[in-house]
């Protein structure tokens with residue numbers, strides 16, 4: 257780090273943070289957690305299963321193979337900072353013991369978020385319980401996931417996490433598409449009434465993000481039709497997405513959309529162009545910078561005032577790309593439309609994601625200061641906006 261970056265880093269590590277996108281679990285799921293559980297349930301676990309800690313060769317191989325990967329880099333850093341023990345062959349068992357001891361305290365998972373991560377609020381999205389605040393309303397504000405409404409073209413089809421759209425309906429006894437959309441809209445209004453501060457769509461894990469402004473007649477072809485063709489199901493999804501975007505505006509709920517990674521088949525953000533253009537009153541909160549198609553997000557940020565960019569996951573996917581992303585995203589938008597969320601399940605991963613973001617933000621802002629774009633105090637103003645104030649304004653919290 258340069259001297260300027262070090263200065264910024266030192267300052268922002270005292271700032272309060274609103275994590276705008278998180279998947280924190282209910283209390284009971286953290287009971288008895290150990291290092292294996294942490295590694296398995298972190299992004300590192302998506303890449304490789306944890307090694308046998310008693311097998312030195314396996315631990316050595318695990319470290320040497322994955323240390324270059326951003327997930328591992330920052331998770332290892334977070335574990336060392338939280339438990340004061342580095343992740344090394346000769347210390348891994350001691351680290352495991354330290355993790356186990358910490359989780360004897362039932363509040364440990366919350367303490368990491370409150371104290372170590374300085375989160376004053378967390379916008380949490382938890383499936384299969386959309387709208388849940390995990391019984392901690394003082395910390396968690398739910399973002400209600402709406403993916404189930406894409407599956408509901410047939411009544412008994414759950415979304416991949418096992419949630420059924422009809423279970424959110426006040427009156428599930430319906431038979432037409434119009435009634436289905438009516439119940440969906442009512443469910444969204446109820447989420448808002450019960451404390452949700454956003455809607456979330458992560459359908460890029462299931463279908464392309466290219467949404468057309470489809471007619472109700474086209475969408476109706478898939479409705480209650482177990483033999484619907486992929487094209488008809490896609491029309492249904494397009495129609496549902498436009499209705500969700502309209503409901504988001506009606507209820508003044510930002511619409512968080514996962515962009516970029518997923519099925520990778522046209523999941524780049526530009527597929528949202530028609531949706532965004534047709535819904536100028538909807539606040540689109542695009543997640544992950546659209547990585548690896550970050551250029552798409554620059555264009556949408558620059559072209560539409562109702563687009564916000566959340567850099568969640570990005571510093572964790574690629575630290576280098578995230579640094580470049582922040583600079584360009586600031587250059588094409590303004591001080592008020594970038595936010596950050598941890599996008600993690602485990603508190604250790606959340607701390608890792610935050611440390612990655614603090615690093616990336618310091619480096620990016622320092623580069624702009626050193627380039628003469630603005631001075632140090634404006635850099636700190638930007639950091640404060642990105643980590644806290646922009647989220648307060650966007651989610652009204």
Ligand SMILES: [Zn+2]
Pocket residue numbers: 277278279599
């Ligand atoms: Zn997420």
